[in-house]
Amino acid sequence: MTKYIENMLQQIGNTPLIKLTKVAKGIKANVFVKLELLNPSGSYKDRMAISMVEAAEKGLTWNGKKLSAHGVVCDASSGNTAPALAFVCAVKGYQAKIGIYKSLVRKDDIRLKITRIYGADVIPCPSPTDYMSASEWKKLSKEEKDLSWVIAGKKWAFDLEKNDPSVVWVDQIYNKYNYIGQMSMGYEIYEQLDGKIDAWGCSIGSGGTMLGVSLALKEKGVAPLTFGVVPFKTEVYIQFKKGVKEAGKNDFWFSNAHQKLVGLMNLEKWQTEKSIIEEMFDRGYPEKMFRITDEEARNMANRLAQEEGIWCGISSGANVLAALKIAKKLDYGQNVVTVIVDRRDRYLGEYLHETYVV
Ligand SMILES: Cc1ncc(COP(=O)(O)O)c(C=O)c1O
Numbered sequence: 001m002t003k004y005i006e007n008m009l010q011q012i013g014n015t016p017l018i019k020l021t022k023v024a025k026g027i028k029a030n031v032f033v034k035l036e037l038l039n040p041s042g043s044y045k046d047r048m049a050i051s052m053v054e055a056a057e058k059g060l061t062w063n064g065k066k067l068s069a070h071g072v073v074c075d076a077s078s079g080n081t082a083p084a085l086a087f088v089c090a091v092k093g094y095q096a097k098i099g100i101y102k103s104l105v106r107k108d109d110i111r112l113k114i115t116r117i118y119g120a121d122v123i124p125c126p127s128p129t130d131y132m133s134a135s136e137w138k139k140l141s142k143e144e145k146d147l148s149w150v151i152a153g154k155k156w157a158f159d160l161e162k163n164d165p166s167v168v169w170v171d172q173i174y175n176k177y178n179y180i181g182q183m184s185m186g187y188e189i190y191e192q193l194d195g196k197i198d199a200w201g202c203s204i205g206s207g208g209t210m211l212g213v214s215l216a217l218k219e220k221g222v223a224p225l226t227f228g229v230v231p232f233k234t235e236v237y238i239q240f241k242k243g244v245k246e247a248g249k250n251d252f253w254f255s256n257a258h259q260k261l262v263g264l265m266n267l268e269k270w271q272t273e274k275s276i277i278e279e280m281f282d283r284g285y286p287e288k289m290f291r292i293t294d295e296e297a298r299n300m301a302n303r304l305a306q307e308e309g310i311w312c313g314i315s316s317g318a319n320v321l322a323a324l325k326i327a328k329k330l331d332y333g334q335n336v337v338t339v340i341v342d343r344r345d346r347y348l349g350e351y352l353h354e355t356y357v358v
Contacts, residue, residue, distance in 0.1 A: 009091050012039055012046045013184050017192040022307035029330035031323050034189060034339045037312055043342035044185065045084035048208050051181025052170040053088050062269060065168050072097055072167040074160055076125055076153030078105040080342050081172055086118035096120035099156050103149040111346045125153035131265040144257045151261040158269055172206050174273050179212035186216025189337055195220060198334040199326045201227030201286060203315040204238060207277040214285045228286035229322045231294060237277050240291055247289045254278055292318040313342040
């Protein structure tokens with residue numbers, strides 16, 4: 001009997017769960033990581049990319065626009081979403097158009113190279129001052145200025161979709177098919193641990209993974225302690241009290257900068273809808289949040305490669321550090337789960353401001 005797969009999309013998901021032994025030495029509770037680096041384009045974003053594209057094929061988009069045969073899928077992303085969308089589009093025969101944030105990535109960024117190799121168009125997004133006056137932009141705080149590049153990218157995608165009938169903007173920050181796609185990971189973890197999950201957490205960009213996995217576990221009747229992770233240098237959708245590294249519910253909140261910039265740049269869609277992060281907060285996830293520096297995260301990512309043989313990216317190191325902090329407070333037989341988000345290859349061109357971006 002022949003055994004083969006029809007295409008690479010069938011390789012998405014069903015990743016192994018591994019118990020950490022070396023880096024978790026001396027800790028009573030078990031620490032498990034989901035090996036999402038084994039997805040075809042190298043990260044867990046393949047799950048949400050196929051989910052959002054297949055929803056678009058059915059017209060399940062924010063404005064009901066349906067992705068036509070050989071149509072164009074667009075979003076602004078300088079993170080793992082870019083290769084994931086490019087990969088899914090390549091196999092399905094769509095053109096991916098990915099806007100990149102000029103301020104956040106270098107032209108030779110490896111994620112962008114991967115994205116191009118999958119056949120996507122990679123286009124530098126306009127600057128914030130293309131959508132708001134330079135004098136208004138100058139008045140913004142440093143953190144608002146950083147975020148303004150992301151909002152400008154989303155405005156670019158919004159305009160592209162509006163002006164071209166063949167383009168569907170999948171908008172990962174607001175699209176519920178992002179977290180619906182990530183739910184499959186939660187079902188798999190549930191099966192892999194027979195439903196015994198005491199704590200679950202991961203780093204938060206769009207919030208799709210945190211919300212999707214938490215909802216899948218909830219659907220199965222499991223309610224672990226949930227913890228989120230944000231790097232020190234990030235696009236600041238989530239704000240922390242100054243100097244706080246480990247926060248309970250009242251010490252973190254959704255950024256005001258976000259709504260302010262959306263208003264200034266007149267990004268209509270984002271003025272009316274609720275983002276995944278807002279929905280995640282409304283539903284009470286996560287209960288705890290950790291801020292991890294890039295250096296701490298990178299050191300742990302290196303240890304994971306050197307001690308456990310897991311060749312993972314920086315945010316995976318941050319995830320494991322947070323999981324270890326939680327596990328230290330738990331007992332024998334209790335299970336803490338987090339994610340190995342992506343492979344290390346995409347960080348090989350590291351530069352000073354390396355961090356993860358959505
Ligand atoms: C490396 C990395 N870690 C973490 C995240 C956050 O994942 P999510 O967008 O599901 O919150 C991302 C998002 O792109 C990512 O690329």
